[in-house]
Amino acid sequence: MFHDETWVNIGEEKRSIWIDNRGRGRLRKTGGKDIRLAILAMLDANGFHLPSVEIFDCSKDHSMTSMHFIEWVKKTAFRLREDREPTENSKSAKRSMRKHEIIEWLDDHKVEFDSTLRKPELFQxxxxxxxxxxxxxxxxxxxxxxxxxxLPRHCSLNPVEIAWAGLKEYIRKNNTSFSLTDVRQLASEFIAGFDDKAAQGTMHYAEKVETTYKKADEFVENAVEPHLIDDISDTEIDKLSDISDDRSE
Incomplete structure (x- = not known):
C-alpha cells in the first residue's frame, strides 16, 4: 500500500474563469488559502483504503505534526509515510561538520580513534x-x-501523489460555493469513487516514470560520466576543508 498526505483550500477553483451549468461563475480569486483541509490516506490496487482516510481542518502554516501522524499510525496500523524525524541516536556525522564536531560525534558514539588523525580520516x-x-x-x-x-523522494514515483492531483482537479471543477464543508464533501466523493481501475492507473503511470528515470540514469552513467573531468578530487576537497579547520582552531 502507498501513503502520502495532501491539502486543499476553500479557494480551489479553475485557473482563470468558470461558469457552472446554471450560468453562475466568476473570475479566479486568490482568497481562501488560509483555511484548508489536510487529507491523508492509504492506496492500493483496489483504490483508497477508506478506514485509513482522515480529513481535518488546518491552516496554511500547520497541516501535519509528528504527534498527529504517529497517532494516525496507531489508528490505522498500515504502511505509512516517513515522518522524516530520525531519533537522536541515529543521526550520522556530516561532511560539513567541523573537526571538533566530528570528534564529539565519535566520543558520543563511543568510537575509539587516534587523536592525531586529520579531519578526512576522522570523518571516514x-x-x-x-x-x-x-x-x-x-x-x-x-x-x-x-x-x-x-520511496525515493519524488512525487511522480508515488501513486498516491498522482491520485491527489486528480482529487484537486475534481475539486476545482466542482467547487462553486467555496465553503469548507463543501470542499470536504467533494474530497470525500472523489476518494470514495476512486476505484480499482483508477488506482491501478496511477501505479502504471508511476512505473512508467520509474522506467524513464532508470533509462536516463543509464544514459548519464554510460554516455556522460565517462567524459566528465573533475578539476578537484574529493581528496583535495577534504584537504582544503581540513586546512580551513586547522586555521580556525
Missing amino acids: LASDNKPRKEYKVDIVAQEFNVQILR
Whole structure:
C-alpha cells in the first residue's frame, strides 16, 4: 500500500474563469488559502483504503505534526509515510561538520580513534561507524507488525501523489460555493469513487516514470560520466576543508 498526505483550500477553483451549468461563475480569486483541509490516506490496487482516510481542518502554516501522524499510525496500523524525524541516536556525522564536531560525534558514539588523525580520516571513521537510522514511525509500526518501505523522494514515483492531483482537479471543477464543508464533501466523493481501475492507473503511470528515470540514469552513467573531468578530487576537497579547520582552531 502507498501513503502520502495532501491539502486543499476553500479557494480551489479553475485557473482563470468558470461558469457552472446554471450560468453562475466568476473570475479566479486568490482568497481562501488560509483555511484548508489536510487529507491523508492509504492506496492500493483496489483504490483508497477508506478506514485509513482522515480529513481535518488546518491552516496554511500547520497541516501535519509528528504527534498527529504517529497517532494516525496507531489508528490505522498500515504502511505509512516517513515522518522524516530520525531519533537522536541515529543521526550520522556530516561532511560539513567541523573537526571538533566530528570528534564529539565519535566520543558520543563511543568510537575509539587516534587523536592525531586529520579531519578526512576522522570523518571516514565516523562514516564507517554510522548507526542504522531509526524513525519514530517505525517504532510505532512495529507494534502492529507492519514494515514500512520508503520511496525515493519524488512525487511522480508515488501513486498516491498522482491520485491527489486528480482529487484537486475534481475539486476545482466542482467547487462553486467555496465553503469548507463543501470542499470536504467533494474530497470525500472523489476518494470514495476512486476505484480499482483508477488506482491501478496511477501505479502504471508511476512505473512508467520509474522506467524513464532508470533509462536516463543509464544514459548519464554510460554516455556522460565517462567524459566528465573533475578539476578537484574529493581528496583535495577534504584537504582544503581540513586546512580551513586547522586555521580556525
